[in-house]
Amino acid sequence: MTVGVPATPWFAVRRELAPRQRAVLALIAVLLPLAVWSAVSYVPWIWHPMMMVERGAEDSYLKPGTLVEHGAFVRENQRLVSAGQVPATGVPANPVFLPAPHLVAIALYQAFVTPPRLRGDPWLHQSLWQSIQVIFWGFTLSALVGVPLGVLCGTFAAIARVVEPFVDFIRYMPAPAFGALMVAILGINDAPKIAVIFIGTFFQMVLVVANTTRQLDRALLEAAQTLGARNRQLVTSVILPGIMPNLYSDMRVLLGWAWTYLIVAELIGATSGISYFINRQGKLLNFANVYAGIAIIGMIGLVTDQILSALGRALFPWQNQPVGAVTRWALAIIGFVPRVVLRTVARNRAEYQRSQAELLARHRAAAAPSAPHVERPETPP
Amino acid sequence: MSDVLALPDYTEMDPAVAARFVRLKQRPVVLEVDRVGKTYASAKGPTTALADVSFQVHRREFITVIGASGCGKSTLIRMLAGLEPYTAGSIALDGKPVSGPGPERGMVFQGYTLFPWLTVTRNVMFGLRMAGMGDDEARSQAQQWIELVGLARFADAYPHQLSGGMKQRVAIARALANRPRILLMDEPFGALDAQTRSQMQSYLLQIWENVNITVLFITHDLDEAILLADRIVVLGAPTPGIPHGHLMEIIDVPVPHPRSAEQLLSPRFLATRRRIEELIHGGHAQSTSDKLPMIKMTQAGDEVV
Numbered sequence: 001m002t003v004g005v006p007a008t009p010w011f012a013v014r015r016e017l018a019p020r021q022r023a024v025l026a027l028i029a030v031l032l033p034l035a036v037w038s039a040v041s042y043v044p045w046i047w048h049p050m051m052m053v054e055r056g057a058e059d060s061y062l063k064p065g066t067l068v069e070h071g072a073f074v075r076e077n078q079r080l081v082s083a084g085q086v087p088a089t090g091v092p093a094n095p096v097f098l099p100a101p102h103l104v105a106i107a108l109y110q111a112f113v114t115p116p117r118l119r120g121d122p123w124l125h126q127s128l129w130q131s132i133q134v135i136f137w138g139f140t141l142s143a144l145v146g147v148p149l150g151v152l153c154g155t156f157a158a159i160a161r162v163v164e165p166f167v168d169f170i171r172y173m174p175a176p177a178f179g180a181l182m183v184a185i186l187g188i189n190d191a192p193k194i195a196v197i198f199i200g201t202f203f204q205m206v207l208v209v210a211n212t213t214r215q216l217d218r219a220l221l222e223a224a225q226t227l228g229a230r231n232r233q234l235v236t237s238v239i240l241p242g243i244m245p246n247l248y249s250d251m252r253v254l255l256g257w258a259w260t261y262l263i264v265a266e267l268i269g270a271t272s273g274i275s276y277f278i279n280r281q282g283k284l285l286n287f288a289n290v291y292a293g294i295a296i297i298g299m300i301g302l303v304t305d306q307i308l309s310a311l312g313r314a315l316f317p318w319q320n321q322p323v324g325a326v327t328r329w330a331l332a333i334i335g336f337v338p339r340v341v342l343r344t345v346a347r348n349r350a351e352y353q354r355s356q357a358e359l360l361a362r363h364r365a366a367a368a369p370s371a372p373h374v375e376r377p378e379t380p381p
Numbered sequence: 382m383s384d385v386l387a388l389p390d391y392t393e394m395d396p397a398v399a400a401r402f403v404r405l406k407q408r409p410v411v412l413e414v415d416r417v418g419k420t421y422a423s424a425k426g427p428t429t430a431l432a433d434v435s436f437q438v439h440r441r442e443f444i445t446v447i448g449a450s451g452c453g454k455s456t457l458i459r460m461l462a463g464l465e466p467y468t469a470g471s472i473a474l475d476g477k478p479v480s481g482p483g484p485e486r487g488m489v490f491q492g493y494t495l496f497p498w499l500t501v502t503r504n505v506m507f508g509l510r511m512a513g514m515g516d517d518e519a520r521s522q523a524q525q526w527i528e529l530v531g532l533a534r535f536a537d538a539y540p541h542q543l544s545g546g547m548k549q550r551v552a553i554a555r556a557l558a559n560r561p562r563i564l565l566m567d568e569p570f571g572a573l574d575a576q577t578r579s580q581m582q583s584y585l586l587q588i589w590e591n592v593n594i595t596v597l598f599i600t601h602d603l604d605e606a607i608l609l610a611d612r613i614v615v616l617g618a619p620t621p622g623i624p625h626g627h628l629m630e631i632i633d634v635p636v637p638h639p640r641s642a643e644q645l646l647s648p649r650f651l652a653t654r655r656r657i658e659e660l661i662h663g664g665h666a667q668s669t670s671d672k673l674p675m676i677k678m679t680q681a682g683d684e685v686v
Contacts, residue, residue: 223494227508228484241498318539
């Protein structure tokens, strides 16, 4: 019989769990979706509404490698049998839009290490880097204007009364609708994309920041006033430091919005970036690659959020939030993944460049006899 | 009734105490409150929270303001602090009318209101920094005040690491660091447990005795009001006769100094206490209004009294 503090029940209203319980649940949170996905993908009698034809039949559309609906497969085979022919064989399969986990993992790896088809096309990591830059500039510009404006709105009713109705009006307009306009004004490159992200986040940001500013305990402002703080000092010495942690988490939430708008933004003007990759692979029905692309965005989001969260704890020590085991794990994992990816990318890139160099050298060698004294490496003889 | 103490009249006092009051009232007036009132617009039309309150606070005096809930004592101190405008009469500090909050009227709130993002030292430095004092000078002055309230060990702690009593000591140090002409305290110990509260009262008396400071202290606790005060301003809640918060009486506390918790049971203390109870609860009205319309829900023979 155990004596002492009873273990925390799993379902207790508004009570934190023991560290061990939290760790177990975090593990389940990761493994459970993966297990469901794996079960659906690898266990033949779960779902699998299609048949992948293995051995085809003559005089039939059932050719090896064809993916057909289960019912159609059975009917076609019955027809073949009644016609006295050898029926086709096949294995249960899932639709093309649900690739198995290992295929996505392979696609993820392949996507990074496959050279672009056309010279001058970006590698995946270059596309990603471009997407990140678009997000960064769109969001930074939005924050540079939106945060001060939001703080002013939350602080001075006179400013809020003028700014907020206008902002409230525009924020209901879908940001992508401005895409064509932005292209007309800003050209086809990154500028209109940055503008769409700006429009998508800025107006929300003003209202969210204004609201956060208003949440600050009024008593703190009163205390500061009785200590001699004047208007400007109230803003710089009480409101700004006081709202900083909430402002910080607002920014984390809004950064997620920026990623949502990125997908639309990248389709306007000259399509580029990670969404170009996803779209193109979708059109080619390479759904493993589509999932890989989506997973990349998810991972970037998770990584940034965890980094920002850890940074937040370092920035606001007075908030008394201990670093949880899950965050420590996440930091360890996300610290590990980019290292592996980057190393692989670097290695493959080096290999690619070496092979290109070899190719070039071979060209030169071939061109050399006919024109020994002239360097014409690119043109064949 | 034989079990009720026979107490002296609350206006009687020892000659030494009476002489002290004569000296006290000769001191210069720091705060002059003259027929102050506040009327605000509400859904039911203009409502008067407080009207016609007048009193003076002399230099280094300790005044407590007591009253039942709804008497407007919080409104009064917020008007004195300049956090709320008054709509009638005048408030003057050292002869200058009060308009808006200022560092010469320091305030300690019931809810601590420490800046959670600043350490204890930085909290105490706040007012000095706002006044434009350099960082080093402000820090060394703040350290003295932190030592005065006995928190030198916690100088680098953040407010969330402190107990309620410690937080309130920081708040007092923070207000005192500005060297205010008067320290306004709005039920500062109301959220503390009985033991901490009694300890804080003792600290506050020690600080008041040793620092050049005038205190106006709001409370709803009778013992606290008497134990701390030179004089007590008793405010009345609205009655059918007077439909707003109003001044009932200003009592010269006959309990001699230095004060300590042992005096809580002295005859003069109890006499004062009884007088305030009469004022606030309207004498005998209390015993009738305390009765609930009870139906007996226990079995016969199961009486507890």
